[in-house]
Amino acid sequence: MELVYVLLICGVKILLDKTFALGIILLLLWIKGKSLKSDSDALEEYLIRLEDRKLLRIIAWVYVCAALCSSAVCYGLLVLLEVRWAMQITFVMLLVGMTVTAYRFFGKPREKLLRRIREIRSRS
Numbered sequence: 001m002e003l004v005y006v007l008l009i010c011g012v013k014i015l016l017d018k019t020f021a022l023g024i025i026l027l028l029l030w031i032k033g034k035s036l037k038s039d040s041d042a043l044e045e046y047l048i049r050l051e052d053r054k055l056l057r058i059i060a061w062v063y064v065c066a067a068l069c070s071s072a073v074c075y076g077l078l079v080l081l082e083v084r085w086a087m088q089i090t091f092v093m094l095l096v097g098m099t100v101t102a103y104r105f106f107g108k109p110r111e112k113l114l115r116r117i118r119e120i121r122s123r124s
Helices: 002-035 040-049 052-080 086-106 108-123
Strands: none
């Protein structure tokens, strides 16, 4: 039964990663919008002029924060369900997620992401 719980929580972690990342992005945009006095044109200009290197660094930190938050929630669920080795399982899920993300961030998908960002900027 514990295996079923762990598999379900792995799925929950994937969804939580994406949910927390979206929430953090929206929060950052809201904060930046407030600092620009809610001027949508200034915010759009800021986002267009954002350097690729800085944007990639922001994306990496957003994912790290989202992964840590979702891991904390998953740990709580594992403890609540009385799964043995909850901390170790949570740590392994975090490491696997970080490894997959590191591949995406530093491998070929990174170039694809940068190409897509440049394409969007050229339309503006």
